[in-house]
Amino acid sequence: MHATHRLDTVFAALADPTRRAILARLASGEASVTELAEPFAMSQPAISKHLKVLERAGLVSRGRDAQRRPRRLEPKRLREATKWLERYRRLWEGNYQRLDALLEQLKAKDPTPGDRQ
Amino acid sequence: MTTAGTLRLTTPGERELVMTRSFDAPRQLVFDAHTKPALVRRWLLGPPGWSMPVCEIDLRVGGKYRYVWHHDRDGTKMGMGGVYREIKMPERIVNTEKFDEAWYPGEALGTLVLVERAARPRSRIPCATSRARRATP
Numbered sequence: 001m002h003a004t005h006r007l008d009t010v011f012a013a014l015a016d017p018t019r020r021a022i023l024a025r026l027a028s029g030e031a032s033v034t035e036l037a038e039p040f041a042m043s044q045p046a047i048s049k050h051l052k053v054l055e056r057a058g059l060v061s062r063g064r065d066a067q068r069r070p071r072r073l074e075p076k077r078l079r080e081a082t083k084w085l086e087r088y089r090r091l092w093e094g095n096y097q098r099l100d101a102l103l104e105q106l107k108a109k110d111p112t113p114g115d116r117q
Numbered sequence: 118m119t120t121a122g123t124l125r126l127t128t129p130g131e132r133e134l135v136m137t138r139s140f141d142a143p144r145q146l147v148f149d150a151h152t153k154p155a156l157v158r159r160w161l162l163g164p165p166g167w168s169m170p171v172c173e174i175d176l177r178v179g180g181k182y183r184y185v186w187h188h189d190r191d192g193t194k195m196g197m198g199g200v201y202r203e204i205k206m207p208e209r210i211v212n213t214e215k216f217d218e219a220w221y222p223g224e225a226l227g228t229l230v231l232v233e234r235a236a237r238p239r240s241r242i243p244c245a246t247s248r249a250r251r252a253t254p
Contacts, residue, residue, distance in 0.1 A: 004220050015131035088134070089126045091163055096124060096138055098160035099150055103142035106150070 006058070010081045013057035018042070019050050023059060023073060030063050030072035134250045144233045148207035151229060152176050157184075166190055178204055182212065199224065207231060214250075226251045 013019055022036055037047040051071055054060040058077040063070035122139040129135055140147050150156045158169040163186065171185035183198035196217040203211035208231050215224040228249045 011128060012131045014128070085126060085128070089124055089136075092126075092136055093124045094164065095160055095162065096140075098162065099147075100140065102150055102156065102160050103140055103146055106146050106156075107142055110146070 006077075007081060007084055009057040010059065010077050013053050013059055014081070016050065016053075019054055022047070022050060022054065023078075026060065026071060026073040030070040032068045032070050036071065130251070132251055136249075139234070144231050145207045147231055151210070162186070167195075171196070175201075176204060177201065199227075202226075 014023075018040060021040070025031060025036060025039070033044055033047055033051065036051070037044045040047065051060060055062075055071075059074055060071050061074050063072055125137045127135045127137075150160065152174060154172040154174050157174070158172040161172075161184070162169060167186045167188055169184060170187050171183060173184075174180075174182045176182075178201055180201050181198060182201070183196070185194060185196040187194055197214060199213035199215055201210065201212045203209060210227075210229040212227050213224050214227050228251075230249075
């Protein structure tokens with residue numbers, strides 16, 4: 001999958017609060033669909049649907065135990081998403097630091113506070 | 118510089134990025150810095166090594182803007198532009214945005230919001246900007 005498309009899938013998967021809660025639960029250890037459904041007022045099929053989205057995004061995988069089929073968190077994709085956001089944030093922080101310096105110069109030229117008409 | 122702050126980046130929706138940051142300057146100056154080409158090209162540059170030889174802004178609803186960046190060492194060019202959809206001076210701009218070599222389908226919609234905070238004693242009026250980007254497939 002192309003890197004950009006993969007990130008799209010990850011961010012789309014993360015946009016849902018139930019799916020984020022599932023990831024938070026899996027962060028403390030693997031769990032079966034039944035266990036994952038418990039804390040939510042949701043049917044197992046509904047949880048399975050969310051899990052499918054998370055699996056497609058590569059955020060969750062299935063464990064070995066064929067009977068329980070536990071799901072577990074795949075942190076690699078999450079790290080990629082965080083890295084992308086951090087790069088974006090750094091780029092804009094660089095821009096805004098230059099803007100700070102420019103605003104200081106403009107203020108020195110025009111010390112009137114507030115909106116000019 | 119006490120009121121200029123760190124950039125906050127959030128992703129409230131599936132296709133939305135919101136950046137929030139404060140500046141230690143009157144709102145009108147921050148607005149000017151986003152809309153006057155001579156000022157925009159001095160800070161909207163991205164990573165080190167890039168300059169902005171083209172910066173054209175026709176600031177009216179339906180008016181276009183065009184930015185082209187140039188990498189000073191390897192000569193790479195990167196262009197983008199769009200159309201202004203909403204302008205409320207000096208507090209709000211909504212514009213479409215699309216890169217020449219877009220890596221995504223459709224175009225993005227950018228919203229710039231400038232909010233003036235109450236002045237505190239012995240400090241100038243700080244201004245917070247919030248910039249939202251929403252992809253429209």
